[in-house]
Amino acid sequence: MATTTDTDDAADAQKYEGSRVYRWLDDRLDLNDEFLGKAFPEDRYASFLLGEVTLFSFITLVLTGTFLGLLYRPGAESITYGGIAAEYAGKEVPVAFASVLRITYDIPMGMFIRMVHHWGAYLFIAAMGLHMLRVFFSGAYRNPRELNWIVGATLLFLGLVEGFMGYALPFDEYGSTATGIGFELAGGIPVIGETVKKLVFGGVWSDNASAILPRMFFYHVFLIPLILGGLIAVHMLLLIRQKHTEQKSSRDAEADVAGDDESVVTGVPLVPNQLAVTLIVFFSVLGALAFLAGLFPVQRLPLWGPNDPFSTPSGVAPDWYFMWVFGVLKIIPDFVPRAEFVGGVLVPGVVATVLALWPFIDYKKDAVHFTADPIERPPQTAVGVGAVTFVFMLSIDGMNATVANLLGPNVATATATHYLLYLTIIVPIVWALITYYVLKRGVERRESSNAMPSDDSDTAAAVSDD
Ligand code: HEM
Structure with a gap:
């Protein structure tokens, strides 16, 4: 196991001596300083990469969401859809539904980017859940990392809320019905339920969707991602400050690194070793999402149609x-x-x-x-x-x-x-x-x-x- 000690710094310097790029960067950025040389657990602990998978899914969601946000229109009033989706061409549909039809069928690459966003949301939540389980089962939440666990739990809660908001935006029959269940639950909270419905969302789903959809759009594309981004930054800063937990090996006899002694830090440095692994994780996440988006596009819109306030379809599930x-x-x-x-x-x-x-x-x-x-x-x-x-x-x-x-x-x-x-x-x-x-x-x-x-x-x- 490598350690970021002076001896290793010297060994690293020797190892990379031949690389002009490394020396050029090292002259300017001091790659072995406290931040860039930060030690990461060795890459044989693959479960330590789940946090990174979560991070990259989030970045993918922000990028694809920005594209979608530029084209989506939050509105429940009717409009004539003039695009190429034959089933709805020339028909009156809600503005939000028409804009998602347009993104999916009329904008080049629109369907692909929408599906990367869809699968990205699934991967984000799944990777976050697995990352949390890794932290739980390896006891990495214990003193001094309790605070980072709480930040993580808040991220999980907000991630679920973010998914809930996004579900409703296309204003299709399936998403609307599922969202309606959530609204009823919020309204059922004693004392504050009705106020939450009115104040936070602006009315009763889906009767008042013209007021609710723009609010949900604002929460989904701006407010919650902003809070998520801020909390992820806090999560990472705490991680850098407190360092990763490490797996105990025979080399780290407990006597060497007992209790709160942080002086012996093992692992590989952030630059260049961990960066190489991180790039592989990043491109693997992108590749997996592109694969899923390309081969398994989820087509809810043509299947369920736009929101219909007079019907409650069966078989709807969150x-x-x-x-x-x-x-x-x-x-x-x-x-x-x-x-x-x-x-x-x-x-x-x-x-x-x-x-x-x-x-x-x-x-x-x-x-x-x-x-x-x-x-x-x-x-x-x-x-x-x-x-x-x-x-x-x-x-x-x-x-x-x-x-x-x-x-x-x-x-x-x-x-x-x-x-x-x-x-x-x-x-x-x-x-x-x-x-x-x-x-x-x-x-x-x-x-x-x-x-x-x-x-x-x-x-x-x-x-x-x-
Ligand atoms: C947006 C969601 C999240 C992102 C992007 C994220 C990212 C990361 C990353 C990259 C690491 C370092 C690598 C690793 O240990 O896997 C990490 C560590 C950690 N995360 Fe998260 N995480 C998220 C959610 C959570 C959740 C839901 C929890 C628990 C409730 C959590 C608790 C922790 C803790 C305690 C550590 C330190 C682990 C250690 O030192 O071994 N995180 N996180």
Whole structure:
């Protein structure tokens, strides 16, 4: 493992001596100074790259979103669509819907860029979730990184809100219906619900869409990305200030780098080593999104048509990352008072609060700069496995009608939902307990085998006796 010590600086200088470009840059930028020489975990820890994947998805979203934002028109009033999409040519459709049809079918490269944006949003949320799990299971949230965990949890929450706002913008029947569910939930918050609806959004979805769409457009293209960008900058500054956690290896005997001792920093420098890896991650993200956008374009507009205030289509579901909230709403029993508020706001709110405050639940008084091995932490890993299973189960609950269909033609959705409720409580607990006991036995075994004298020492003892 490389270390950014003076000896290594000298070795680096020698290594790159031949490179004129490196020397030219080094003369001007002092590549081995504190920032550019910042040590990154070695690239064999691939899961450390998930944060970068998230970052590059965000950058891609901003770039493609800027293109879309220049052409999109937020309005619910009717207009005649004059483009080439045969199904709607010459027909009256809402302004927002017409502008998205235009981007998709009439503007060169429009469909591709829109689809990169669509898949970029999925990758952003998925990579962020996986990055969070990496941080959770490796215990990287512990002292002194609690604050960065909270910044991250806020980013996750805002990322979901950003996705929600974007879903509604094309004003198609599918997105509008899903958005309507979110609006009803917001309106159901005791005391402030109606005020939130009026003040933040300007009315009742979708009756007052002419007032709501421009507001959502402003939040989606300007306000939330600005806050996200600012928080990402804070996240990165904290990361640079506190440095990455490192994986413990035999070289870093705990005695060498104990507690809060930051003097020994291992890893590869930002420039040029990490930069090369980062560029590979960046172009891989772009390549993956271009591949998905080109081969799997999602065509909701022609399938569902523009928003129709007089119909409620069946089969509408939120995007996958909101499916778990939809699941809570589906399984919440009727006897629960204010079920919509409890299921749609209170339960997700409690989950989000526990998540954000987790570093204080699993609190560490002393600073830890090493990653933890999940296998060595049965309680925390069990909680993580239980939580992931819970969210998976809730997402399955969100598809309760499909589950009933899969179980057989005579299985009513209500019956399937009833059993899903029990399974949603039992399955995560069972998985958490299995994880806990299996890992605990492993830890105990390792401890007892470490305590036993090894065969070698027996032999050594026998030889010396002789
Ligand atoms: C816009 C969303 C986010 C971006 C762009 C982002 C980016 C990054 C990057 C590039 C790193 C360093 C590389 C790595 O460890 O993977 C990092 C580290 C970190 N992130 Fe995030 N992240 C985001 C969201 C989150 C979330 C949702 C959480 C947790 C709730 C989180 C918690 C952390 C922590 C605690 C570290 C330090 C880890 C360590 O030192 O090992 N981040 N983030």
